[in-house]
Amino acid sequence: MRQERSGPLLDAGFWRAVIVMGIISAVLMYVVVVFPITRFLPEASSVSVPIDKLFRFCWFFGVPILVYVNGMMIYFAIRYRHRPDDPMDAVGSQIHDNRALEAAWTIGPAVLMVALAVFSYFIIPMYYPTGQAAASAVTMEAIGHKWYFEFRYPGLKQSVMNVMHLPVGVPVTLDITSAEATDDVLTGAVLHSFWVPEFRLKQDMIPGMVVPIHFTPTEVGTYRIICSEFCGQGHSHMWGSVVVDSKPDFDRWYAAQQHAAAAPAAAINLAGGDAAAGQTLFNAKCTVCHNAAPFAQRKVGPGLAGLFNDPAHPNLVNGQKATPQNVAGILQHGAHGTMGVMPDMQANGLTPSDIANLVAFLKTLH
Ligand code: HEC
Ligand SMILES: [Cu+2]
Structure with missing residues (x-):
């Protein structure tokens, strides 16, 4: 066995290594103190600042x-x-003891x-509603679905899908939950997580x-x-x-949302639907739930090939005749039947011209 194994344990080389590690630590600790987190990720709510601390x-x-x-x-090791x-x-x-x-x-x-633990004890409750600040806040709901977010505002009859709006500087309490099993007949209820x-x-x-969470948005964006x-x-x-x-x-x-609820959607x-653009959209937004295959080849929703000319299924899931206009109606308003929920155009993130393109594409499937 070589002498070093039992010789002086902490020689000069060891202390040099300790000093080098000390210098590296000091530099990195300085970087941590001055690192501009907000340049990469803005602090946009009342709780962002203490969380970053x-x-x-x-x-x-x-x-x-x-x-x-x-x-x-x-x-x-070396x-x-x-x-x-x-x-x-x-x-x-x-070596021991x-x-x-x-x-x-x-x-x-x-x-x-x-x-x-002590700091967390004071900071974490900032985003759970307690006391007066929370009592004065606007309360709304956020519901996770497969696979979109639904938001319900006080005084709004319809839900808002995926894109939520909040006024800057106004405290809000968000009641957070996920759709229950009854809403997702086919595949059961699952956990989601709301992260901004x-x-x-x-x-x-x-x-x-x-679970209610409480915060105030502080930055427009x-x-x-x-x-x-x-x-x-x-x-x-x-x-979203x-x-x-x-x-x-x-x-x-x-x-505008209230107005949209009052007026029947046009x-x-x-006219002018583009099947190729519709196919791209279909692959991006619909194939999680639909096959481009016969009705019976179901994923979450039914297969959509032969939608317009399937003698076995002359009617759509909502009982209407399978006409292009009625299919557009389902894409626009969604449907809620035995198979589950077909999201509406807001939840699927579709514009009216997207719907025209999708219908044009669905017509090409046989
Ligand atoms: C989250 C899953 C989901 C997504 C995403 C989805 N759908 Fe559906 N869709 C369904 C379900 C479930 C039904 C059946 C609803 C029912 O039983 O009433 C359905 C029904 C339909 C129907 C009626 C079919 C029939 O035979 O009556 C059409 C058309 C349709 N979807 C088109 C689309 C298109 C186009 C897209 C993409 C923009 C899309 N869906 C996205 C779940 C989904
Ligand atoms: Cu999810």
Whole structure:
């Protein structure tokens, strides 16, 4: 066995490595302090700022732990590696019971964990409604479906799909849940998760359970809503957006929604539908639930080939004749029958000309 194995354990090389790791840690800790998070991800809600402080706190102390744990591993692996003249069964120095070291690495992280717990104890409740601030907030609902988000506003008869609007600076309480089994007959109820990175908010959407979250949007802009819980075949399609408007813009949008609810939706003009564009749309938005195959080859909804000329199914799922205009009606308003829910045009993110293109494409399927 070579002399180093039992020789001085902490030689000059060791202390040099400790100092190098200290310098790397100090530089990275400085980067953590000055790193412009908001340049990459704006802080767009009242809870984003304290959540980011919590992140910085974790990272600030996480960095030296990362550097020293991995640095020591690499240093020791190199310093005490197996040398060609070592016997096969050479063992390293047997060290145990270094009280000071053990106390340091137990007490240090424990204190950090307690500090983290205390800060979280004060910060996390900021996004759960408590007390007066929450009582004065507007309460609305967010419901996860396969595979879209539904929002219900007080005073609005119809739901808003995928794209939600909020006025800047107005506290809001969102009652978060997921559609229950009765709504998803075929495949049962699943978890979704409501995540808006710019709001630093993420809450699971759970069937049969309503979890209210509370926040105030602070920056005008459009932000992503991402389902961050794997929820089935259409999970990757499941994202929406939240548009934070100035108060006048929001009021205008809300009035338009009320107006849309009052007036019957105009029939879609199908002239000029482009089948090729419709096919692209179909592949992007419909194939999670439909096969371009006969009626019986069902995914979530029925197969859609032969929709207009299937003697076995002269009528659509809503009982109407299979005419292009009636199919456009289903694409526009959705349908809710024994197979489940066919989302409406808002939920599927379709414009009237998209519908014309889709109908033109469906006509080409036999
Ligand atoms: C979330 C799953 C889902 C998505 C996405 C979806 N559909 Fe449907 N669709 C259904 C279900 C379920 C039905 C049956 C509803 C019922 O039983 O009333 C249906 C029914 C239909 C029907 C009526 C079929 C018939 O024989 O009466 C048409 C047409 C249709 N969908 C077209 C589309 C098109 C085009 C798209 C893409 C823009 C689309 N769907 C996206 C689930 C979906
Ligand atoms: Cu989901």
